[in-house]
Amino acid sequence: MASGTQIAVIFSCPKCGAFYEATQEQHPDKHYGSFKCEDCKAEVHAWAGMYDFFDWKAKKMRPAAFGKPI
Incomplete structure (x- = not known):
């Protein structure tokens, strides 16, 4: 049974x-898994614990521009 609380988490391929954006959800039992980059096949995230990650989607984002005025 899930806690009902889901949040969106952003990951980047190392x-x-x-x-990538994934949905994170807390569970009372342990969940295991991993996700690989669709482009280069590197492991983006691996998990083992009370949180599960699912509904992975590629995201188009601009890198942060430090030191530049908004």
Whole structure:
């Protein structure tokens, strides 16, 4: 049984920098899994614990521009 609380989490591929959004949900029992980048096949995120991640979607995002005025 899930807690009912879901949040969107943004991940980036450590190899190619592609961005992904996944839904995170807390569960009373342990969940295990991993997600690989669709572009370069590198592991983006692996999990083992009370949170599950699902509904992975590629996101188009601009990298942060530090030091530049908004």
